Amino acid sequence: MNKAEIISIGSELTTGQNLDTNAQWLSRQLAEIGIAVGWHTTIADDLDDNVATFRIATQRARLVLVTGGLGPTLDDLTREALARAAGVELVFHPELLEQIRDIFAKRGRTMTERNRVQAYCPAGAEPIPNHWGTAPGIWMKIGESIVAAMPGVPSEMYAMFADAVKPRLLHLGMSGGVLVQRKINCFGAGESAIEDKVPDLTRRGHVPEVGITASDATISLRIFARAASRAEADAIAAPIEKTIRERLGNLVFGVDDEELQDVVAKLLAEKRKTLATAESVTAGLVAHRLGQVAGATYWFRGGIVANVNDVMTALLSVPTELIEKHGAVSPEVAQAMAVACRTRFQSDLAVSTTGLAGPTGGTPGKPVGQVYVGLAWDGGADAIGHSWLGTRVEIQSRTAKMALNRVRLHLLEK
Amino acid sequence: MNKAEIISIGSELTTGQNLDTNAQWLSRQLAEIGIAVGWHTTIADDLDDNVATFRIATQRARLVLVTGGLGPTLDDLTREALARAAGVELVFHPELLEQIRDIFAKRGRTMTERNRVQAYCPAGAEPIPNHWGTAPGIWMKIGESIVAAMPGVPSEMYAMFADAVKPRLLHLGMSGGVLVQRKINCFGAGESAIEDKVPDLTRRGHVPEVGITASDATISLRIFARAASRAEADAIAAPIEKTIRERLGNLVFGVDDEELQDVVAKLLAEKRKTLATAESVTAGLVAHRLGQVAGATYWFRGGIVANVNDVMTALLSVPTELIEKHGAVSPEVAQAMAVACRTRFQSDLAVSTTGLAGPTGGTPGKPVGQVYVGLAWDGGADAIGHSWLGTRVEIQSRTAKMALNRVRLHLLEK
Numbered sequence: 001m002n003k004a005e006i007i008s009i010g011s012e013l014t015t016g017q018n019l020d021t022n023a024q025w026l027s028r029q030l031a032e033i034g035i036a037v038g039w040h041t042t043i044a045d046d047l048d049d050n051v052a053t054f055r056i057a058t059q060r061a062r063l064v065l066v067t068g069g070l071g072p073t074l075d076d077l078t079r080e081a082l083a084r085a086a087g088v089e090l091v092f093h094p095e096l097l098e099q100i101r102d103i104f105a106k107r108g109r110t111m112t113e114r115n116r117v118q119a120y121c122p123a124g125a126e127p128i129p130n131h132w133g134t135a136p137g138i139w140m141k142i143g144e145s146i147v148a149a150m151p152g153v154p155s156e157m158y159a160m161f162a163d164a165v166k167p168r169l170l171h172l173g174m175s176g177g178v179l180v181q182r183k184i185n186c187f188g189a190g191e192s193a194i195e196d197k198v199p200d201l202t203r204r205g206h207v208p209e210v211g212i213t214a215s216d217a218t219i220s221l222r223i224f225a226r227a228a229s230r231a232e233a234d235a236i237a238a239p240i241e242k243t244i245r246e247r248l249g250n251l252v253f254g255v256d257d258e259e260l261q262d263v264v265a266k267l268l269a270e271k272r273k274t275l276a277t278a279e280s281v282t283a284g285l286v287a288h289r290l291g292q293v294a295g296a297t298y299w300f301r302g303g304i305v306a307n308v309n310d311v312m313t314a315l316l317s318v319p320t321e322l323i324e325k326h327g328a329v330s331p332e333v334a335q336a337m338a339v340a341c342r343t344r345f346q347s348d349l350a351v352s353t354t355g356l357a358g359p360t361g362g363t364p365g366k367p368v369g370q371v372y373v374g375l376a377w378d379g380g381a382d383a384i385g386h387s388w389l390g391t392r393v394e395i396q397s398r399t400a401k402m403a404l405n406r407v408r409l410h411l412l413e414k
Numbered sequence: 415m416n417k418a419e420i421i422s423i424g425s426e427l428t429t430g431q432n433l434d435t436n437a438q439w440l441s442r443q444l445a446e447i448g449i450a451v452g453w454h455t456t457i458a459d460d461l462d463d464n465v466a467t468f469r470i471a472t473q474r475a476r477l478v479l480v481t482g483g484l485g486p487t488l489d490d491l492t493r494e495a496l497a498r499a500a501g502v503e504l505v506f507h508p509e510l511l512e513q514i515r516d517i518f519a520k521r522g523r524t525m526t527e528r529n530r531v532q533a534y535c536p537a538g539a540e541p542i543p544n545h546w547g548t549a550p551g552i553w554m555k556i557g558e559s560i561v562a563a564m565p566g567v568p569s570e571m572y573a574m575f576a577d578a579v580k581p582r583l584l585h586l587g588m589s590g591g592v593l594v595q596r597k598i599n600c601f602g603a604g605e606s607a608i609e610d611k612v613p614d615l616t617r618r619g620h621v622p623e624v625g626i627t628a629s630d631a632t633i634s635l636r637i638f639a640r641a642a643s644r645a646e647a648d649a650i651a652a653p654i655e656k657t658i659r660e661r662l663g664n665l666v667f668g669v670d671d672e673e674l675q676d677v678v679a680k681l682l683a684e685k686r687k688t689l690a691t692a693e694s695v696t697a698g699l700v701a702h703r704l705g706q707v708a709g710a711t712y713w714f715r716g717g718i719v720a721n722v723n724d725v726m727t728a729l730l731s732v733p734t735e736l737i738e739k740h741g742a743v744s745p746e747v748a749q750a751m752a753v754a755c756r757t758r759f760q761s762d763l764a765v766s767t768t769g770l771a772g773p774t775g776g777t778p779g780k781p782v783g784q785v786y787v788g789l790a791w792d793g794g795a796d797a798i799g800h801s802w803l804g805t806r807v808e809i810q811s812r813t814a815k816m817a818l819n820r821v822r823l824h825l826l827e828k
Binding site for chain 1: 422424425426427428429430431432433434435437438439440441442443444445450451452453454455456457458459460463466467470474485486487488489517520521522523526528529546547567569593625636638691693696697698699700701702704705706708710711714715716717718719720721722725728729758759771772773774806807810
C-alpha cells in the first residue's frame with residue numbers, strides 16, 4: 001500500500017486510436033516528489049470495468065490518480081464509477097453548475113443541458129475547480145486510498161495537477177522525499193556485456209536501485225536514488241555513477257538525455273576541430289544527427305552521400321580499382337572515403353560509412369548488416385567493421401551511432 | 415471474459431522515463447482482427463506485482479498479451495512471474511539455448527553465461543522463436559486465458575506478433591469481425607484548412623467515423639469502418655476515401671503508413687528517374703529519409719550537405735557573388751544549389767534546402783523558420799519559400815517533408 005496507481009480512462013486509448021501520454025507525465029511528476037508508481041491501468045468507457053478497476057486500485061495503492069471520463073457525454077463514467085466503488089450516491093453541487101455556466105459564458109456560449117451531469121460528485125467527495133475547461137475534478141477517499149480524478153485533456157490535467165492536486169499531496173505529507181534518476185548512457189558493447197561489468201549494482205535489492213535498458217544499441221544504466229532532499233539523493237547517486245564510470249571507462253558517453261551527437265559536438269567545440277561526413281550505408285543520417293545540434297555550422301562543415309559507386313569515384317575520388325578490388329563494402333573503401341572527404345571539405349576530421357543495410361543484396365561473405373566506418377585525421381586514417389542484426393532502418397541507425405562514437409573516441413584519445 | 419488485456423512491464427515505464435507505445439500498437443493490431451481490448455496494465459519490475467497482475471488479468475481477460483521482462487538481466491522477471499501465476503516450475507529448453515547461441519554466433523560473438531536464463535520457460539508453455547533478438551517469447555494457457563509474452567523491444571515485438579502470435583489467434587478463431595482503419599495522409603495545408611474541406615465527414619456521429627490528426631505537418635484523416643468481414647468494412651470505407659480524395663486532390667500523398675519518401679520512391683521508380691539532394695538547413699535529413707526506403711540505390715544517387723558557404727561554393731559551385739548578393743538563405747541560392755547538384759550527380763532531378771533552423775541567427779527580414787526549397791529538372795529550375803514555427807528539429811523535419819513533397823508534385827505533373 002505504499003505505491004500509487006495511475007488510471008487512464010477512454011476507449012480511444014484501449015482501441016489504440018490515441019496514445020496515452022498522461023500516465024507518463026503524471027509518473028514523472030510523482031517521481032519528482034518521491035511517490036513511487038506501481039501501476040498504470042488503462043480501461044475503456046465501460047461502467048463495470050471502471051468500478052472493478054477502482055476497487056482493485058484502492059485496495060493496493062495509497063494514491064490513485066484518474067484521468068478522463070469527466071466530460072458531459074454518455075460515455076463519461078468516472079463520476080458514477082467512483083460513487084459505486086465507494087458505495088455512495090452522486091450528489092448535485094449547485095455551485096459547480098454555476099462554475100460550468102461561467103465557463104460557457106466566458107466563451108460566449110450557452111451551456112447545454114447535457115453539461116448538468118458535470119455538476120454531480122460522489123457524496124463525501126470534494127470537487128476540484130477546473131479553470132481551463134468544463135469538467136471539474138474529484139478529490140475523495142475510498143478505503144485507505146486517496147483518489148484524485150482529473151480531466152483527460154492534457155492541458156487541463158496538467159493545470160489541475162499543478163494547481164490543486166500536487167499541493168494537496170504535499171500538504172498531506174504523502175511526498176516521500178525526492179527520487180533522483182540518473183541515466184548513464186553507453187555505446188560500444190551489448191547489454192549483457194555491460195551488465196557483466198556491474199553485476200553487483202544491478203542485482204535485485206541493491207540500494208540505490210540500478211536498472212539497465214537497451215535502445216537502438218545505446219545501453220543505459222539508470223540509478224534511482226531516493227532521499228529526503230535533492231542534495232541527499234544526488235549524494236547517494238554520485239558514488240554509484242563514479243563506480244559505473246570507473247568500470248565502464250570509455251563505453252560511457254553521456255548522461256540523461258545526452259546523445260552521441262551532443263557529446264561529439266561538445267568535444268569538437270572544445271578542441272576547436274571541424275568534421276565532415278561521407279556516407280553510403282547511412283545515407284545522410286550521420287549528417288542529420290550532427291545537424292540537429294544547435295550551432296552545428298561552427299564545427300560541422302558538411303558531407304557527401306554517395307549511394308552509387310560512380311558518385312564515390314566522381315565526388316569522393318575513391319579509385320574505381322579500389323572499389324573493384326575490395327568491393328564498395330570494405331574497410332579499404334571506408335578508409336579511402338574518409339581520407340577523400342577530409343580533403344574535399346578541408347575539415348580536421350572526416351568519418352565515413354559503407355555497408356549493406358538490406359533487406360536484400362547480402363552474400364555469404366558480406367551479409368546484410370556488415371558495415372565499415374572509416375576515420376581520417378591529420379596524419380592518419382583507419383576503418384573498423386561490425387555486423388549488425390536488424391531491419392534496414394535499425395542497421396542504418398546503429399551504424400550512424402558507430403560512426404559518431406568513432407569520432408568521440410578519437411577526440412578523447414587525442 | 416470476452417476481452418483482451420495488454421500488460422507492459424518495466425520500471426522505465428512506471429517511472430515515466432519511457433513512453434509505452436507497445437500497448438497502443440498491439441491494441442490497433444487486435445482491433446483489426448476484431449478482438450476488443452478491455453485493459454492496458456503497466457507494472458514495474460517487481461516480482462510480486464507481476465504475479466498479482468497476471469492473476470488478475472487471467473481471471474478477467476480471455477487473451478493476455480505481455481511485453482517486456484524477457485531479457486537476460488536480473489530485472490527481467492516475466493518468465494518467473496508467469497510460472498508462479500500458473501503454479502508451475504520453470505523448465506530448461508536446450509533447443510532455445512542453441513537458438514540463442516546461434517544468434518550470438520551470427521553476430522560473431524560468444525553468448526554470455528547470463529543469457530542462459532532466456533532458455534527457461536514455464537512448464538507446459540511453448541517458447542516462441544525470436545529471429546531478431548535473443549529473447550524467445552512464451553505462449554501458454556493460464557486458467558481459461560491464452561497468454562502470449564513477447565519482448566519489449568518494439569521491432570522484435572512487432573515481428574513476433576506478426577509471425578507467430580497473430581496467426582495463432584486467427585487459427586484459434588479468436589477474431590470477431592473486423593475494424594478497418596484507413597488513414598489518408600496529406601501534406602501542404604494546415605489541419606483546420608483540411609478539416610474545412612470535409613466538415614460533414616468529421617462531425618461527431620458520422621458513420622463511419624472520420625478522425626483528423628496532425629503529426630509534424632502531416633495531416634491524416636482516419637476512417638474507422640466496422641463490419642463482419644474485411645471486404646464489407648473495405649466497402650464501407652472506400653466511398654469515404656473517394657470523397658476525401660476528390661475534395662483534397664494533390665494534398666493527399668498516401669495512405670496508412672506511407673510516408674512522403676515512399677511515394678517519391680514509387681514515382682521515381684515508375685518514371686525511371688533519378689534524384690540527388692543538396693541540403694543546408696536540413697543537414698542530410700532529406701537524404702536520410704530517402705535512404706530509409708529499400709532499393710534507394712536504384713533511384714537516389716546521393717547528396718551533398720553544405721553547412722557553410724565555402725562548401726556551397728567549392729562543392730556545389732554556387733557563386734560567391736550570388737551568396738553575397740542574396741544571402742545563403744534565399745530562393746536564388748536554393749535554386750542554384752539544385753541546379754549545381756543535378757549537374758554534379760548527373761541525376762534527372764535535384765532538390766535543395768536552405769534556411770534558418772535556429773534557435774539563434776534570425777533577423778527581422780529572415781526570421782528563424784524561414785526556408786527555401788529548390789528544384790532542378792531537365793529544362794528548368796525554381797524555388798519556393800515557407801516560414802515554419804517550431805523548434806530546430808521541427809523546422810528541419812518539416813522542411814525535409816516540404817522538399818520531398820516538391821519532388822512528388824513535380825513527378826505527378828510531368
